[in-house]
Amino acid sequence: MDKPSSLFARDREWRALDQFVNNPVPDLSLGIVSGRRRQGKTFLLQTLVKATGGFYFAAEEATESESLSRFGQALADYLEVPGTFEFTSWRQAFDQVLERCHGRTVVIDEFPYLLNASPPLASVIQHQVDSREQPWKDGGRARLILCGSAMSVMGGLLGGTAPLRGRASLELIVKPFDYRTAAGFWNADEPRLATLLHSITGGTPAYKTRFVGHQVPEGLERFDQWVIDRVLNKESPLYHEGRYLIASEGNIRNASLYHAVLGAIAAGKHTRSGIAAHCGRQASDLTHALSVLEDCGLIRIEPDAFKANRHLFRINEPLIVFYEAIMRPAWSRLELGQAEAVWSESRSRFGSQVMGPHFEGLCRSYTATNDRFGAFPSEVSSGTITDQVSRTPIEVDVVATAAAESDRPKRILCLGEAKWGTRMDLYHLSRLARVRELLASKYDVSGAALACFSAAGFSDDLVAAAAGDSRIHLIGLDDLYR
Secondary structure, three states: OOOOOOOOOOHHHHHHHHHHHOOOOOOOEEEEEEOOOOOOHHHHHHHHHHHHOOEEEEOOOOOHHHHHHHHHHHHHHHHOOOOOOOOOOHHHHHHHHHHHOOOOEEEEEOHHHHHHHOOOHHHHHHHHHHHOOOOOOOOOOOEEEEEEOOHHHHHHOOOOOOOOOOOEEEEEEOOOOOHHHHHHHOOOOOHHHHHHHHHHHOOOHHHOOOOOOOOOOOOHHHHHHHHHHHOOOOOOHHHHHHHHHHHOOOOOOOHHHHHHHHHHHHOOOOOHHHHHHHHOOOHHHHHHHHHHHHHOOOEEEEEOOOOOOOEEEEEOOHHHHHHHHHHHHHHHHHHOOOHHHHHHHHHHHHHHHHHHHHHHHHHHHHHHOOOOOOOOOOEEEEEEEEEOOOOEEEEEEEEEEOOOOOOOOOEEEEEEEEEOOOOEOHHHHHHHHHHHHHHOOOOEOOOOEEEEEEOOOEOHHHHHHHHOOOOEEEEOHHHHHO
């Protein structure tokens, strides 16, 4: 099944859906599609049912009886039969839809809304899957897809002792576009502009389409005005989105605590103790909040490259970083319409708290998908190592390691430092060389490359050093997007 031209990118996702709906297995098959809000899941699945002639139902926040009524009307409209189907239970509703949609695709979007009003619904679907394993039963060949944005709910559908555990033939997570794909989607041909846009909107497609009405800065010189008009303007849909992403998660009750945690991470506090100190809490007090944010997909936990017992918390959604670092501290002024003044006064903080960490993340993404350092890495992260001579910690922004091999030390492919606004020179190279020396006793660094990532360029002496040593790599914005 060819991917429709209206669908930008999403080749992997379309291929997975194609294989699922066209699988010749005669049984009823269950698929789970999830992903954070605004990633285009609905458009993707609506495109699928249009291509396959399937049935699509979008749930809303409603009571069970209201949802059953809407479901019955939607099914009648789809089948083009007069009146409506009067369902008194979800068991009856699924009996009908699977029998009448034999051999077709059935999509239930925003499934968590139905589950919230009808907790036994997952068990009803389990019964449907188990009872229709015989291909001669009506509805046996249907393909049922459950979709939702509440990541904690969708992630729990197939976990532990959940009724649907082991029943799904497809578990597809629709993720944001990677930074290169996002640049193409925004028609941002200039790498610096693409990076600036990505630091706010990330790879979320809806932020270009519905939220700013396809209004893209025409060039780098228009970026500041675009931020003022499209992000900091309280009449713009993007203005409230940072808050909405948190408030829309059902498991988040005390929003102020979660904002405090996210604000700490946005301010550069990536360890549990650092976050706790920033929030004025004990580390143990934040265990639940951090777990909820991770389950919702708003944060992720990364291991420190050099310390097995140290973990780093990072925010997944760039817009939340921008909101916590730039908008939340000046919310009262933004409400008064002082967007231009706030942006002017926030530029240095934007560079240090938003662009710096974001650029580091892009450099890790670039390294993870690149074999220029001798092989594709098995793991890319950041890490901190202490120089026992100077008794100072050295942070390494990019650490790429090869796959572990038995009976030999872990092999480091690359050590890198990333600077958004600093022109790099021999000082930065010497820091990386010192780290390589410090690691030699524990790791295999014989082929470790030293990579300087900079969006501001490189000094002449650093360029000369790289020209004479194949293990020194100078990587600019053009390289990241090439």
